[in-house]
Amino acid sequence: MSTNPGERKYQVIASDLREAIQRGQYPPGSRLPGENDIMRDYQVARMTARQALAQLISEGRAAARKGAGVYVREFRPVVRAGITRLAGTWADGRSIWSADIEDRELAVDQARVAREEPPDRIRILLDLPDDEREVIVRRRRFVLDGKPVLLSASYLPSDIAAGTRIEQQDAGPGGTYARLAEAGHAPVRFREDLRARMPEPDETERLSLPAGTPVVEIARIAYTGTGQIVEVNEMTADASAYIFRYDFSPE
Amino acid sequence: MSTNPGERKYQVIASDLREAIQRGQYPPGSRLPGENDIMRDYQVARMTARQALAQLISEGRAAARKGAGVYVREFRPVVRAGITRLAGTWADGRSIWSADIEDRELAVDQARVAREEPPDRIRILLDLPDDEREVIVRRRRFVLDGKPVLLSASYLPSDIAAGTRIEQQDAGPGGTYARLAEAGHAPVRFREDLRARMPEPDETERLSLPAGTPVVEIARIAYTGTGQIVEVNEMTADASAYIFRYDFSPE
DNA sequence: AAGTGGTCTAGACCACTGC
DNA sequence: CAGTGGTCTAGACCACTTA
Numbered sequence: 001m002s003t004n005p006g007e008r009k010y011q012v013i014a015s016d017l018r019e020a021i022q023r024g025q026y027p028p029g030s031r032l033p034g035e036n037d038i039m040r041d042y043q044v045a046r047m048t049a050r051q052a053l054a055q056l057i058s059e060g061r062a063a064a065r066k067g068a069g070v071y072v073r074e075f076r077p078v079v080r081a082g083i084t085r086l087a088g089t090w091a092d093g094r095s096i097w098s099a100d101i102e103d104r105e106l107a108v109d110q111a112r113v114a115r116e117e118p119p120d121r122i123r124i125l126l127d128l129p130d131d132e133r134e135v136i137v138r139r140r141r142f143v144l145d146g147k148p149v150l151l152s153a154s155y156l157p158s159d160i161a162a163g164t165r166i167e168q169q170d171a172g173p174g175g176t177y178a179r180l181a182e183a184g185h186a187p188v189r190f191r192e193d194l195r196a197r198m199p200e201p202d203e204t205e206r207l208s209l210p211a212g213t214p215v216v217e218i219a220r221i222a223y224t225g226t227g228q229i230v231e232v233n234e235m236t237a238d239a240s241a242y243i244f245r246y247d248f249s250p251e
Numbered sequence: 252m253s254t255n256p257g258e259r260k261y262q263v264i265a266s267d268l269r270e271a272i273q274r275g276q277y278p279p280g281s282r283l284p285g286e287n288d289i290m291r292d293y294q295v296a297r298m299t300a301r302q303a304l305a306q307l308i309s310e311g312r313a314a315a316r317k318g319a320g321v322y323v324r325e326f327r328p329v330v331r332a333g334i335t336r337l338a339g340t341w342a343d344g345r346s347i348w349s350a351d352i353e354d355r356e357l358a359v360d361q362a363r364v365a366r367e368e369p370p371d372r373i374r375i376l377l378d379l380p381d382d383e384r385e386v387i388v389r390r391r392r393f394v395l396d397g398k399p400v401l402l403s404a405s406y407l408p409s410d411i412a413a414g415t416r417i418e419q420q421d422a423g424p425g426g427t428y429a430r431l432a433e434a435g436h437a438p439v440r441f442r443e444d445l446r447a448r449m450p451e452p453d454e455t456e457r458l459s460l461p462a463g464t465p466v467v468e469i470a471r472i473a474y475t476g477t478g479q480i481v482e483v484n485e486m487t488a489d490a491s492a493y494i495f496r497y498d499f500s501p502e
Numbered sequence: 503a504a505g506t507g508g509t510c511t512a513g514a515c516c517a518c519t520g521c
Numbered sequence: 522c523a524g525t526g527g528t529c530t531a532g533a534c535c536a537c538t539t540a
Binding site: 096239 | 310311330333346347348372376440441442445448449450451462464466467472483485493496497498499500501
């Protein structure tokens with residue numbers, strides 16, 4: 001036990017456990033001392049033991065399993081390359097963080113295509129005429145090793161996508177972008193805006209997120225050669241499942 | 252108050268407050284009902300009221316100020332463009348999220364340059380010979396509107412940077428990359444790997460992070476035309492202060 | 503059936519903020 | 522100085538997991 005007098009009890013306990021985890025005393029996946037263990041070892045009340053564990057959980061280092069115990073979390077992120085076609089041509093695939101190089105199975109779990117009234121931000125970006133009410137929305141959820149990791153909603157203008165294979169669940173070989181190209185609206189430039197934040201309650205549920213796990217929100221905009229926006233794709237990712245990679249030259 | 256019987260008391264209270272915030276009843280910066288208010292209004296114990304507020308705080312929606320109250324958080328992120336020189340040439344500056352377009356003052360707050368033994372991951376990336384022990388490390392902290400938002404540590408090989416202006420706190424016009432170019436090691440390609448996670452306790456302190464605020468970790472690698480790595484820059488950003496932007500073409 | 507974490511109560515003292 | 526959030530105690534009952 002640490003001997004820092006000014007620190008709070010629960011912080012001392014949390015620090016002890018944190019250091020023990022980093023020492024390897026509790027490897028990923030292993031069980032940490034529970035509330036009752038801490039109450040006994042440190043002579044504290046239940047709420048104090050809980051607060052120490054809550055600290056580690058909110059840091060994303062541990063996860064509680066009701067009725068079972070508190071466990072050290074494991075991380076196996078995958079690399080998501082923003083520019084796939086460039087990857088590997090001039091630099092190897094190593095990541096500075098431990099991550100899987102080999103492709104793991106990223107599969108579509110749920111898919112739904114519909115015509116919807118878009119939110120204002122989408123309407124503005126797609127520069128819809130005032131009399132156009134609906135857009136095509138392709139919603140998908142992706143799973144990695146059985147766990148949902150990404151929610152995606154792709155918005156496309158009706159006058160381009162309606163009645164095409166883009167409105168099918170399977171957009172065909174090459175996906176949506178290939179269909180856009182065939183229709184004379186090939187996207188040639190992309191913008192991705194990323195931000196990280198804590199999840200909303202419904203995102204916590206749909207991504208099965210443990211406490212202490214942020215999400216990364218990605219807004220991708222696809223431009224044609226004339227500068228027209230033909231797709232806006234809003235994604236929400238389990239931050240613990242992803243490393244986002246961008247390769248670029250300054251000119 | 253909601254009337255969902257299955258939900259926990261603290262969740263009902265948290266949902267009420269969350270919805271009131273979204274309705275605009277409590278605008279950003281305003282004060283939320285405190286523990287005592289909730290105890291009275293909902294007839295619950297202090298710990299239950301605390302748990303409801305803790306829920307909103309962990310979601311990043313509110314922040315507690317000791318002795319003052321719990322307040323709705325405000326967000327004013329800035330856009331950080333990964334490829335500055337491309338920005339604006341073919342797409343405008345609008346972000347899908349509310350963010351400042353105009354440049355706000357991003358200043359260096361703390362700066363230190365030193366020769367250090369690098370961590371293994373840096374040693375491997377820089378491909379240092381076994382007898383080379385030290386690298387040049389440029390550490391800086393950036394502040395935005397008086398609040399620290401970014402920690403940066405830039406690692407450069409001694410055989411390139413030692414004795415040059417890179418070892419000065421002010422690396423001169425054009426910065427480190429201009430000096431590298433002058434020395435015949437111009438970086439021509441970059442890789443940025445991003446991941447989001449909850450902060451370590453020391454990051455919470457150095458970035459003055461409220462609870463419920465993730466950090467984004469960025470590892471940038473600079474390559475010369477021959478594929479040699481001449482700089483590794485590890486950054487840690489307050490996720491609530493930044494939108495990360497990448498523009499690219501698929502070929 | 504025993505043990506675990508999740509929720510909740512009803513108190514207490516403290517340090518800090520704001521007036 | 523009154524009010525606030527932060528910490529802590531000592532109980533209680535519950536739903537869940539594991540064996």
